[in-house]
Amino acid sequence: MTATLPQASELDALITDTVARNAGQVDSAGEFPEENIAALGRAGFLGLTSAADVGGGQGMRAAAEVIERLAAECGSTAMVLLMHYAGTAVIEAHGPADVRRAIAAGNHLTTLAFSEFGSRSHFWAPLGTATADGDRVRLDARKSWVTSAAHADSYVWSSLPLSGAEGMSLWLVPSGLPGLEVSGGFDGLGLRGNGSRPMTADGVTVSPDVLLGADGAGLDVALTVALPWFLVLNAAFCLGLAESAVAEASRHLTATTLQHTGAALRDAPVARRDLAVLRIRTDSLRAFLGDTLTALETGREDATLRVLEVKALAGETAADVTDGAMRLCGGSAFRKELGLERRFRDSRAARVMAPTTDALHDFVGRVTTGLPLLDEANR
Incomplete structure (x- = not known):
């Protein structure tokens, strides 16, 4: 084709x-x-x-x-x-x-359905079960946040393996199955339209054919396939927020004039300095994201480390840059029509979206010191 x-x-x-x-x-x-x-x-x-x-x-x-x-x-x-x-x-x-x-x-x-109420942001520790039910598989789980819940056509769904009480298996669960329910709403600070809502599976039955990879191999698939895409694209998401915030702050400083002095806000050295800091932070993130992509594309030895680092760097950068842009634009930034306060709110999600910034810092520390990414107790 x-x-x-x-x-x-x-x-x-x-x-x-x-x-x-x-x-x-x-x-x-x-x-x-x-x-x-x-x-x-x-x-x-x-x-x-x-x-x-x-x-x-x-x-x-x-x-x-x-x-x-x-x-x-x-x-x-x-x-x-x-x-x-x-x-x-x-x-x-x-x-x-x-x-x-x-x-x-x-x-x-489609979308990912990993996080659960019992293990929260520890997506690598599913509590939902998969059990044999004749020639079918029964899934039971309480997912805490599923983006596009009730809107996706399918869910890449995690569970404990059929074969035991430890590890992870992944399933491609179609929407609309009996027992698959969206169990709550979402009224969040930011990303208010992303449809991230709790879901439950109560006796949902699927064909064994919808298993994604081998039974019990889901964690390896999640870490080696899904996680790089998730972390790198989260960094790109944060970069977009930071770039738009810097652009809005620059427009504001350039276009806004103090009528009693005739000077534009950009004429103040302190304002220019603060804008420069935001520009440099954003450009640094762009360079790091580009290097991460190159590391993946070329199979560089430090590719895994870069992938773990990039979302942690991006989440903090976006939060700091949008905060700085809000301060530079002053009271104007609080107006909804400017769109800056929306970007400020949206930027907060990256810090707490699993794996959180704190978890990523731990992962980076573990890799840097030669430890496995996860303790055996957490696998």
Whole structure:
């Protein structure tokens, strides 16, 4: 199959005509960005990272650019697509051909369903169970946060293995199955339209064929396939927020004049200095993200370390840069129409989204000192 890949100009038009237009409403009402996601599907962006044999053909670098551009305008839309790309990576590695083709065609939205109430942000420690039920498999779980809950067509779902009480297995769970329920709403500080809601599986039965990889091998799949996509694209998400905040602060300092003196805000050396700090922090993140992608693309020895570092760096950078931009823009930043306070709120998610910044710092410390990423007790 010949891949028909979306062009940068299509993304420009989609962002201008649809994503940016809907961003305020998505945030204020906490609405899932249905129109935005449908437009991304029609334009080929849901299938961007699918394999070439089913109609995709782009890699993580192209996906990072798309996520960055979307995050600058609508964090909720960017997060939905980010989780879709992470789920798609697992499905491309282990999923069925019909779902792979549907994703490539832009007709299928997927997501990860890892975090659980009992283990919280420790996504590597599922408590949900998978048990044999005749020729079917029964899934029972209480997932704490699932992006695109009730909107995704499938969920890359984690559980304890069929074969024992330790480890992880992954399943491709279709939406709409009896016993699969969205059990709560989401009224969050930021990313208000990303549809991140609790879900429960109460006696959900699936075919054994929907197992993604071998039974009990899910943790390795999560760490080696899903996690790099998730962490790197989170960094791109944070970069988009930081870039948009710096751009807004620069416009404000340039366009705003003190009428009693005739001076623009940019004429004050302290304001220029503070803006320069934000510019340097953002450019540093861009350089680190680019180096991380190069490390992955070339199989560099430090690729795993870079992947673990990049989201930790990005989450703190986005939080600090959006905070600094808010201070530079003063009272104007508190107006909803500027969009800066929305980016400030959206930027807070990266710190607490599993693996959290604290967890990543521990992982980096473990790798740096030669320890395994996870204690055996946590595997």
